[in-house]
Amino acid sequence: MAAKPKLCYFRGRGRMESIRWLLAAAGVEFEEEFIETREQYEKLQKDGRLLFGQVPLVEMDGMVLTQTKAILSYLAAKYDLYGKDLKERVRVDMYADGTLDLMMMIALAAFKTPGEKEENLALVVKKAKTCYFPAFEKILKDHGEDFLVGNKFSWADVQLLEAILMVEELDASVLSDFPLLKAFKTRISSIPTIKKFLQPGSQRKLPPDSHYVKTVRKVLQL
Amino acid sequence: MAGKPRLHYFNTRGRMESIRWLLAAAGVEFEEKLIQTPEDLEKLKNDGSLMFQQVPMVEIDGMKLVQSRAILNYIAAKHNLYGKDIKERALIDMYIEGVADLIEMIMYLPMTPRDEKDAKITQIKDRTINRYLPAFEKVLKSHGQDYLVGNKLSRADIHLVELLYYVEEVDPSLLANFPLLKALKTRISNLPTVKKFLQPGSARKPLLDEKAIEEARKVFKF
Numbered sequence: 001m002a003a004k005p006k007l008c009y010f011r012g013r014g015r016m017e018s019i020r021w022l023l024a025a026a027g028v029e030f031e032e033e034f035i036e037t038r039e040q041y042e043k044l045q046k047d048g049r050l051l052f053g054q055v056p057l058v059e060m061d062g063m064v065l066t067q068t069k070a071i072l073s074y075l076a077a078k079y080d081l082y083g084k085d086l087k088e089r090v091r092v093d094m095y096a097d098g099t100l101d102l103m104m105m106i107a108l109a110a111f112k113t114p115g116e117k118e119e120n121l122a123l124v125v126k127k128a129k130t131c132y133f134p135a136f137e138k139i140l141k142d143h144g145e146d147f148l149v150g151n152k153f154s155w156a157d158v159q160l161l162e163a164i165l166m167v168e169e170l171d172a173s174v175l176s177d178f179p180l181l182k183a184f185k186t187r188i189s190s191i192p193t194i195k196k197f198l199q200p201g202s203q204r205k206l207p208p209d210s211h212y213v214k215t216v217r218k219v220l221q222l
Numbered sequence: 223m224a225g226k227p228r229l230h231y232f233n234t235r236g237r238m239e240s241i242r243w244l245l246a247a248a249g250v251e252f253e254e255k256l257i258q259t260p261e262d263l264e265k266l267k268n269d270g271s272l273m274f275q276q277v278p279m280v281e282i283d284g285m286k287l288v289q290s291r292a293i294l295n296y297i298a299a300k301h302n303l304y305g306k307d308i309k310e311r312a313l314i315d316m317y318i319e320g321v322a323d324l325i326e327m328i329m330y331l332p333m334t335p336r337d338e339k340d341a342k343i344t345q346i347k348d349r350t351i352n353r354y355l356p357a358f359e360k361v362l363k364s365h366g367q368d369y370l371v372g373n374k375l376s377r378a379d380i381h382l383v384e385l386l387y388y389v390e391e392v393d394p395s396l397l398a399n400f401p402l403l404k405a406l407k408t409r410i411s412n413l414p415t416v417k418k419f420l421q422p423g424s425a426r427k428p429l430l431d432e433k434a435i436e437e438a439r440k441v442f443k444f
Binding site for chain 2 (some may be wrong): 087
């Protein structure tokens with residue numbers, strides 16, 4: 001019997017959160033090891049599991065994987081969430097990459113000075129409203145289907161929901177001009193595996209707070 | 223008959239150069255529509271060609287693809303440069319994400335404010351010889367094969383060799399202690415398609431000098 005994937009990261013969203021979402025959406029149970037001290041991190045680097053000395057780290061199927069996008073692509077392919085052929089896969093990749101860019105801006109903003117942070121987050125909301133969300137609203141409108149690609153649930157849908165919820169934490173009204181995205185949000189949130197992940201007590205992490213930022217800074221010596 | 227892929231980008235390396243390398247290595251002829259004025263870029267944005275209002279954009283197989291990673295994934299899979307199964311692909315992805323991180327640091331060095339430049343160069347050199355090159359040298363040493371993954375040419379070899387050329391431009395002595403990487407560089411450079419791409423007059427873009435950046439800054443106002 002296969003062991004559960006084991007995730008190693010800080011106790012927060014950062015670059016691991018999309019991986020947690022995808023595993024959860026695929027109905028895959030996983031374990032987590034949380035990095036809390038510099039010593040833990042140095043030990044990880046010394047024992048050779050971090051190819052480039054960095055986390056996220058996911059150990060599964062006999063592999064020691066780092067690099068967020070490598071891990072996400074592997075999971076998407078393994079759990080059949082990557083479209084049915086190359087042309088569908090490139091669309092999943094395009095959409096997933098776009099939403100990842102947006103979410104990374106939010107993740108990185110937490111590490112800026114208060115003034116810069118506010119400015120960056122305001123820019124994220126603006127980009128979501130003027131660039132990203134209109135693009136996805138149009139995709140849904142053009143094909144009229146329930147899912148972004150190939151009329152079937154895929155990694156792209158998981159990431160878009162994750163991004164929508166993250167931006168809504170910054171501005172609750174962000175979907176007001178996007179009726180199809182609102183319906184999409186409700187629909188994807190109701191998928192049983194996702195519904196479960198959205199419940200309190202799941203492995204979903206909270207937005208970065210000062211304790212998280214302090215821990216990461218200390219461990220990575222930023 | 224399918225037309226040649228058409229690349230839309232500035233007349234610079236930036237986020238398009240890896241795509242040029244991969245297409246060239248795969249023996250695919252392509253056209254380039256260079257963005258030379260702000261009006262050129264506005265036109266692309268206004269005619270709906272850019273999903274997230276950004277370039278690179280590549281017209282290929284009836285699609286208008288954006289997001290360099292998605293584009294590269296598509297080309298690699300189409301031309302059998304992505305490993306034989308999802309586990310090989312995960313390894314390839316892990317390696318190329320590391321390559322992409324270092325390429326990005328080097329690529330954006332010219333944009334670094336003058337007073338931060340020296341520190342940035344030091345950081346690049348440090349990461350090169352202490353983080354990235356050792357990791358790849360170790361991979362080659364561990365299996366003793368001619369290519370990074372699966373004993374067969376893949377995009378990982380192409381992207382890594384591209385990086386090695388950039389590392390050489392920063393400082394040729396950085397490669398001194400990595401004999402297997404030097405051998406890989408020679409081997410890949412001698413592949414007929416790559417050899418052709420390395421000749422003057424190919425689509426390969428030169429290193430941007432300060433003057434060219436100043437000009438681009440004036441034209442595109444950034």
